[in-house]
Amino acid sequence: MLKENLKNYKIILASGSPRRQQFFKDLDLDFEIRLKEIEEIYPNYLKANEITDYLAVLKANAFEGELNENEILVTSDTIVWHNNKALGKPKDYDDAFQILKTLSNETHDVITSVCFKTSKKSTVFHEITQVTFSILSDESIHYYLKNYQPFDKAGAYGIQEWIGFIGVSKIEGSYANVMGMPTNKVFDYLINLNK
Numbered sequence: 001m002l003k004e005n006l007k008n009y010k011i012i013l014a015s016g017s018p019r020r021q022q023f024f025k026d027l028d029l030d031f032e033i034r035l036k037e038i039e040e041i042y043p044n045y046l047k048a049n050e051i052t053d054y055l056a057v058l059k060a061n062a063f064e065g066e067l068n069e070n071e072i073l074v075t076s077d078t079i080v081w082h083n084n085k086a087l088g089k090p091k092d093y094d095d096a097f098q099i100l101k102t103l104s105n106e107t108h109d110v111i112t113s114v115c116f117k118t119s120k121k122s123t124v125f126h127e128i129t130q131v132t133f134s135i136l137s138d139e140s141i142h143y144y145l146k147n148y149q150p151f152d153k154a155g156a157y158g159i160q161e162w163i164g165f166i167g168v169s170k171i172e173g174s175y176a177n178v179m180g181m182p183t184n185k186v187f188d189y190l191i192n193l194n195k
Contacts, residue, residue: 002190009193013180014072015057019158023181031074041079049126051086052077052113061062061116072193073117078164078180080155083110087155096145096156100163101118103155104136107170110155110178112148114186122193123189127182129173131159136167154180 011031013024013059024031033080042054059075067073080087082103090096111128144163150156157163159178 002027002187005055005191005194006030006072007104008070009073010068011068011190012063012067012071014073015073017180019160021182023176023179023183023186024074027183027187034063034073038062041159046082047084048086048109049111049113049128052079052111052126053115053124054114056113060115067117067119068069069119071118072190074114074186075117076108076112076114076181078112078154080108081111082106082155090151090156091155092151093145097141098145098149099156100136100141101138104131104141104167105133105156107132108155112177112180112182114189115173116189125178125185127174127185128170129175129177131168131178132170133167134169136163140166 009027012034013021013031014034014036015021016035021033033109038059039054042051046054055077056075059077062075063073087099107130108132110129111126113124115122145162148161150158150161159168159175174182174184
């Protein structure tokens, strides 16, 4: 469906995330991966989706002047927003443990922003999903960290992994968004490109 709609375009995914790459495969998209090292630093006055919007655009702007007319670049960024604070990827095991202790028996927002960039314009949007954890025992957090090593994940967890099965008591919004890509919004944007 999307392939036919996008036959005159070349989709470029600027993400090394295996989950995001799999989402694009699952959407039946033909795409190429192009990566650039970006320092993900944002002004500290930004809050919630302002952070992810800023970082998604920052990643896209690294390709300024490099895109051909028929190319669409896709960049994205995900954070966990809790107690008025952004929780990114943990620095190490102890940091991951503290993050999960903080999220235990609490509700947090998972925010993903996606930027579509062509040679002429950029479009950015975001999705917010609320996730509630039940009480996580120290033992279950240690088990999860040792066996799943979620150190490359915002908020130190993957909802599609063991901790999501045993720890998440409620979710409001897009499940795929918690994994790092609001696939329904990405699909809607791409399917309506030619309209």
